[in-house]
Amino acid sequence: MSDSSAEAKSSKNFLEEIIDKDLAEGRHTSILTRFPPEPNGYLHIGHAKSINVNFGLAKKYGGETNLRFDDTNPITESTEYVQSIKRDVEWLGYEWKQELYASDYFEKLYEFALKLIRDGLAYVDDSTSEQIAALKGTPTTPGTNSPYRDRSPEENEELFKRMRDGEFPDGSRTLRAKIDMAAPNMLMRDPVIYRIKNAHHHRTDDKWCIYPTYDFAHGQSDAIENITHSICTLEFMPHRPLYEWFIEKLGLFPSRQYEFARLNLSYTVMSKRKLLQLVNEGHVESWDDPRMPTISGLRRRGYTPAAIREFCNRIGVAKRDNLIDVSLLEFCAREDLNRIAERRMVVLDPVKLIITNFPEDKTEMLPSENNPEDEQSGEREVPFTRELLIEREDFMEDAPRKFFRLSPGRNVRLKSAFIITCDDFKKDEKGEVTEIYATYHPDSRSGSDTSGIKAKGTLHWVSASHAVPVEVRSYDRLFNVEDPAGEEGEITDYINPDSLVTIPQAWAEPAILDDLKEKSGSAKHFQFMRKGYYYEDISSTAEKPVFNQTVGLRDTWAKQKGK
């Protein structure tokens, strides 16, 4: 795992400063963190930041990290999500110390609740959720005590046991912590800590019909595991006093909660609810649609774990709200892919190029380096013949001075092959170019060029008779505004209609067939020369190869044209 950027950075984030201090003052001798997903959806790049913070910090200080599923709400949770989360964390390259579940502690949490009851710090409330809400007050007005607030510990204990025994219907009673209905922090106004849900739980089956709330489960779970630093996102900040209240009243290990700003990425959304909406309403194919900011979507798109980790290291950790430019993510992808992706030539939008002075029946095999950034990657052979295919956009009838590609009378280098001179071309009735004619210079052969001819540009190409058809999918941002969640109306009002462009038939050099996952076992990352980085889609087969564009190459020519 490369932590180069994290190591190169000498400055520390606020969490590192806290840990330094805790270690220096002897508050802790080692650190233990946890990553606590709720198994009710797929992980996204925002979770990757959290994973990187929790696992990364622990690793940096020689500590460890537990993976703990926060499974206190059986209605929304399932083992399907547990599986996908474990897969994603592993794929990102992290190892957890223990795989744990809040549900492992249900019996212990029940005992904790009994202790609060006996200490006069919790009571059974017969109010409906509407009544509780009505008495809660508002941020600017204090709440009112529940009529059930002063029940005796004995009565509370009996009722709570009967709740567990399944004597009452869903929603009819709750257990509440007895704190302060006038607290300025709404969460301290006698929060509900147990509720009745006659629901099947993915791990405890039908053993329980009462379930603890997040607030009554999370801090205690941390304490049970001796988590030293419980790191979460900013929206949990108001929960911290409650977190500390339970630990204090129950006399548990003093885990402490710290909050950082969650990741926001431009041109996408980052909440599970909104991502689920995109899936349910069919705006994307699935959770792992390559346009989704989910880990599974990024993986399918061709992002690498190293690229995502590097991104997380570069964005930093702080407490101010942020909206990270997606170009940084793309930069990290290109940086890693440039290093590892083998180059191939693939023509996306073909036009025929005929080398008039090359024999019709001849095929010349030309070696081409797989990756100029990696000498170990070796070479492959590319067949060169009289009839080739090049990109339609690489030819111009009337080209401006700065167009370094093919045009009548001009020279161009065919990558790993020869320099050619364009002599002529043919158009159809509609004015569309159908064939381009050129002569090649035999003494300009790549690697042994003695021609002395200069060529400004280099084009990628494939032999028409050897080219293999592949489907290529190109992606653009899912939304056409930077912060869709911050706009008026529905996020779906801002969906980019061109976020997926499918090219059913592009033409690849034959070498690509050898590296299809059906043959080699796993998909490889490629750079389609002069186009971008591509990764075989999960739907791809040897009969019908399909490639997703991970990210395009930086394109300064496109920028120039735009001016």
Place this chain on the structure above:
RNA sequence: UGCCCGGUCGUCUAAAGGCAGGACAGCUGGUUUUGGUCCAGUCAGUGGGGGUUCGAAUCCUCCCCGGGCAACCA
């Protein structure tokens, strides 16, 4: 108009009373058989007013702006 956070280049993020620095993005050039990579350079910031201090992004104060908080969600 309650309480709690926060505000440094376009975007992130450093600077713990002592030269406002880095990255991405942008722009210029150089190298290049990918208009890629690489290299060099460049543009660009402390929300505002007062105060403390020899000296303030940093401390105090008032204001402005942004976010969060009224699930039996997490």
